[in-house]
Amino acid sequence: MYYLGVDLGGTTIKVGLVNEEYQIVQSISGPTGRERSFEEVLKDMAMLCKEVMSMEGITEKEIHSIGIGSPGIASPNEGVILSSSNLNFDHVNVRREIQKYIQTDVYVENDANCAALGEVICGAAKGEQNVVVVTLGTGVGGGIVANGKINRGSFFGAGEIGHQVIYYDQGLPCGCGRxxxxxxxxSATALIRQAKNAVSEHPESKILALAQDGLVENINAKVVFDAAQAGDEVADNVLQGYFKYIACGVTNIINILEPSMIVLGGGMSAQKEYLTNPVTKYVQDEMYGGLSLKTKITAATLGNDAGIIGAAFLGTTL
Ligand SMILES: [Zn+2]
Structure with missing residues (x-):
């Protein structure tokens, strides 16, 4: 049996054919073209699914189900994307559209929840029952797994951990309105901004020297980590401040949910223990009543595959 996982992004549709060992055995992608109607976008998605099956010589009968991860809010059991500003989708019945072309079960789920599910099924949190996966990327996303299941809240909008306020009143404005x-x-975006601010005061920092062509606009998260590991004090100061911000939100999550594991994902997870060790230390410093930290803080291991693998197995985990 095979499982089709789809990452429906604002710019690209990625489809992966996943086997029972959780391996992506074949994949394909195409442009979303989100300015088009949802019927056209979803027809393209169905065609990509058919193509990836034929590339591997698989028939529809050998497909357990199709799972789709999408930005926004989705109702997984009904196969409906309720709202997605990234896609201009409003109450779109994805299941009905896909089933015009492929006769199989279809499920949809928020993309961050899919990534969390992937890490729990076969990644960093394999075997754990209570996990929060934090995606540190352009923004901060999250998926909450409680007793082995995604916690979607009452109206499918739970898990927006990036929008917990840590600076009431005086904080930076956010796209969510708070x-x-x-x-x-x-977020990675925030780290880059913090690094650029530091470089404007300390142009001698290795951050600038390591950025491509020595240009401020080419500073990225990796450059900041590389500079700190090369002994640059400015970069280290930026990172320690950044780790404390991460630790603040992580501690809030632990205080509320007390998961056995928090997985730090997104592009930042490539830094592994250079990220998780200092964050763990700062979380320990902030623990309630000085209690010792029991929650393990670890880096995601599936990278960009987490969303596709998690989506592929939606039909078995709902
Ligand atoms: Zn916000």
Whole structure:
């Protein structure tokens, strides 16, 4: 039996054919073309699914189900994307559209929840029952797994951990309409902004020297980590401040949910223990009543595959 996982992004549709050992055995992608109607976008998605099956010589009968991860809010059991500003989808019945072309079960789920599910099924959190996966990327996303299941809340919008406010009133404005949201301080975007501010005061920093062509606009998260590991004090200061921001939100999550594991994902997870060790230390410093930290803080291991693998197995985990 095979499982089709789809990552329906604002710019690209990625489809992966996944086997029972959780391996992506074949994949394909195409442009989303989100300015088009949802019927056209989803027809393309169905064609990509058919193509990836034929590349591997698989028939529809050998497919357990299709799972689709999408930005926005989805109702998994009904196969409906309720709202997605990234895609201009409003109450779109994805299942009905896909089943015009492929006769199989179809499920949809928020993309961050899919990534969390992937890490729990076969990644960093394999075997854990209570996990929060934090995606540190352009923003900060999250998926909450409680007793082995995604916690979607009452109206499918739970898990927006990036929009917990850590600076009430005086904080930076956020796209969600509030001020001081965690993602304004703990996202990769925020780290880059913090590094650029530091470089404007300390142009001698290795951060600038390591950025491509020595240009401020080419500073990225990796450059900041590389500079710190090369002994640059400015970069280290930026990172320690950044780790404390991450630790603040992580501690809030632990205080509320007390998961056995917190997985740090997104592009930042490539830094592994250079990220998780200092964050663990700062979380320990902030623990309630000085209690010792029991929650393990670890880096995601599936990278960009987490979303596709998690989506592929939606039909077995709902
Ligand atoms: Zn926000």
């Amino acid at each position: 001020k001081g949201c965690w993602e304004q301080y703990a």
